Amino acid sequence: METFSSTATARAADPVRAKPVRNVAIPGWLYSLALPLVLIGAWQLATGGRSYSLIPPPSTVVLTAWDYAFGGIRNDTYSGTFAANAMASVTRVFGGFLVAMLIAIPLGLILGRNKLARRLIDPTLQFLRPIPVTAWLPLTMILFGLGPPATIALIALGTFFPMLLNTVDGVRLVEPRLVEAAEMLGTPKAAIFARVILPAASPSIFTGIRIGLGLAWVLVVVGEMTGVPTGLGANIMDARQLSRTDLVISGMIYIGILGFLSDRVVMLIGRRALWWNPNARN
């Protein structure tokens, strides 16, 4: 008895003793930087100080990235051209994305609510959906010509489906109880859609928007790789042909940053608008 109770007390006290309170708070961004720093370090070790390397060391890439953005180091065709090219890509990303959004969300709302519309349109959509959007590239080039319009069309096509399907699901999966609650509280039939269905479906619609925008950044590179003179994707393809791997990697990094920033902006908007939704907070 005596032994049992004393071990029990010791065990109960253990977790407190095992976890000393840490006084030094490490800011979260330091954790986020650890892995990239390790990777860049390994990259530098593997490529730096050699006379010839297919992949340039990070120090070279940093210089190129700086030159690409601001000029003054290499003074070649790409020096200081980042802003103009990034602008071209951003315009295409948001152009294609907005076109898709303006069609996908209203259509999704209709399909989610209307059984007849669903029966008429859904089978076709289900057939078209599994076709990889990159497979549309030749067709968009034939339809829209070589150049930016084909890229925008490709982005619109690719981002259309995730936004549409998430909207349809969001509307269809609205808790029937919420509609009943609205009805018994006196909501006019015609107002149920605006006052209940739309807000209840908005987190799912928002998820579609985020997925769509992420995909738009993938597709802008694919789209710009063929017959488009400007844009970050075009720069990457040109740099590859010129064996300027440093520039290829600089372009990749910038696209990563831009994609990340645009996702953050959408997240912030979503967090403000949907802050009642606990799932929209990470």
Place this chain on the structure above:
Amino acid sequence: MLATEIESAIATQRLDKTYLSQSRDGTLTETHALSDINLTVAPGEFLCIIGASGCGKSTLLRIIAGFETLSSGKLTVMGKTPAGPGPDRGMVFQDYALFPWLSVAQNIAYGPRQAGLPKAQVAELTERYLDLVGLQKFRNRYPHELSGGMKQRVAIARVLANDPAVILMDEPFGALDAITRSGLQESLLEIWEKARKTILFITHSVDEAVYLGDRVVVLSPHPGRLKLEIPVGLARPRDIASVEFNQLKRVLLDAIAPDIAVEAAALS
């Protein structure tokens, strides 16, 4: 007072409900959910309905609420046959069904807003019912930030703000822990005594039915019919340990026992 002129808040006559359901092999089966229900609820009465699962108690409530239609018979609420759901019959669901995108105060204001009341009056009603259910401090919280008990308080306030003729409650405290549950029972009785609303309360707990109701009705399943109806003549607050309380419980438990035995046999 209107309440004294109308002798029943809710009345059903020979109410019958059958519905068709399609099984996996495509055959249609007819389910007789409610049979020959004759029930009268007096204005201001607190009526509890209990019964084994599948006895149709929720179906009955949903018919009165207007979410489902009756197959035959007659239903009147305050002397009128209701057409579909409406704010005269407030429903409190077991799973709360609060609007997650609205704050506590906005959820309570929702009904008065639908009624098109002027802003000042909506605000006044919101304050009154926030106070009544004791959630002033949580007025700007959102449903996901509330405990189950608080959510159900909001759901009750939301319905009361519409000043309904009857309040329908479908196992409202069934998902709550025992302590929260008894706290809400006390609050509900307090609110009911103040507001003198007609309450139709469904529960699977005999204790809860005897503790809350003016009258307890037992439904038996397959098809759901009225089996027993007993008035609870005990003064409130009721002593759940008293002999009278337990005698009533015994009668009700005996009435339900065969239905539960059938259910258990069907499961094994």
